[in-house]
Amino acid sequence: MKNNIQYYSNSDFNRSVISRDITRSIQHTFSSFILYNKGSFLHDAQQNIYFDTIPQEFIDQVEYTCFLGKIKTTEIYGIDLSAFSKDTIEKLPKHHTFRLKEASFLSTEDAALLAYTQGLLIWNQRHxxxxxxxxxxxxxxxxxxxxxxxxxxxxxxxIDPAVIVLIEYKRAHQTPLCLLNMHRLEGGYRCSLFSGFVEIGESLEDAAIREMQEEVDLKVHNIQYQASQPWPFPATIMIGLKAESKSLDFTVDNDEIKEARWFSPEELQQMVQDKKIIISKEGSISKFLIEAWLKEHL
Ligand SMILES: [Zn+2]
Structure with a gap:
């Protein structure tokens, strides 16, 4: 599948893995810092997330600093401020805080770097x-x-792998149908795909078959990889799959899934245009897979 670069991922960022084993002191002149505090990031008055000058006492506490990689020759570090007192944090340059999932001003590259930073800092906190x-x-x-x-x-x-599955029903001489999970909103629905965590001892295919059986009581087969998305909130990777069902008869589990229905691509597109349906959350692999399926068949 082409154009499958997902939000929160950026293969162009230089993680400089080789530098992780080089012990050295952090030099302000060649470094930039991303600051994270209890679920929020900091930006300056210009919404810039890179702080080049911060008091030395933050850098000296190496236990809370992680090397992330390089942008050109500048070394990028993430600092977890959770362990610092409120008085110490007030010594930082003037700043505002924001949550990653709510930040619409970020470039896709910066969103990917912050997702990586948050996942790594939380992992250190919890271990x-x-x-x-x-x-x-x-x-x-x-x-x-x-x-x-x-x-x-x-x-x-x-990393905790989770499968997210687009279930298709193939019809003779017609476009296929796709089963979607329906969440009621005021005045309509938001639709999404079915997903679940991979358990110990399961392949991705095993997990897809089990989850689809549990959630909508369908036996799926012909499972094909589509794309993947890092979801470090705190440590998931979403693996996007497409699978076929030979039956149209499904039953929702009434626990995780309340409502579901089959759509033809024509019908789904019409309902989106009529504003009766929103396709998944912005930036999610669920939205990407459903829109790719529509593009494939319309
Ligand atoms: Zn031990």
């Missing part, structure tokens, strides 16, 4: 103790792993 022996762990590889000094256990960030 300060060793899962094997309970001792305090130490930041390693500039924030990309942690090490337990007592039992030498090394801990690396884990």
């Amino acid at each position: 300060t103790y060793c899962g094997a022996c309970g001792s305090k762990t130490k930041r390693n590889q500039q924030g990309h792993s942690r090490k337990c000094p007592s039992c030498t256990n090394s801990i690396f960030p884990r």
Whole structure:
């Protein structure tokens, strides 16, 4: 599938993985800092998210700093301010705070960098103790792993895979149908795809088959990979799949799924134009997959 670069991902960003193992002191002159505090990021009066000058005491606390990569020759660091006192945070240059999922002013590149920053900082926050022996762990590889000094256990960030599936029903000599999850809104619906986490011991296909059986009681087959999207809130990757159902008879689980229905591409497009339906949330892989399906068949 072409043009499958998803929001929150940016393969052009230089993560400079090789630099993570080089121990050095952070130089203000060659660095820029992204500041994160308890679920929010900071920007200056011009909505710039890169702070070039911050008090040295923030940089000295290396336990809360992660090396993210480079933009040209500038090293980019993320700093978790959660551990600093309110008085200390007030020493920072004048700033405002915002939540990543609510920020519409960001470029796609900056949104991807902030998603990466948030995921990595939260992972460090939540792994300060060793899962094997309970001792305090130490930041390693500039924030990309942690090490337990007592039992030498090394801990690396884990990503939770989730499948998101577009279920199709193929009709002879007509366009196919697509089953959508319907959320009631005032004056209409928002539709989306079905999704669920991959469990231990499952392939992506196994997870898609089980989840579709659980949510809408359909047996799917012919599962095809479409695209993927990082969703580090805090640690998911969404794997977009397309699957076929031989039956039209579905039953919603009435737990996660309340309403669902089959659409032809023509019908879905008409309802979107009539403002009776909104296709998924902006920037989501669900929206991308449904719109790609419409484009394919109209
Ligand atoms: Zn340990």
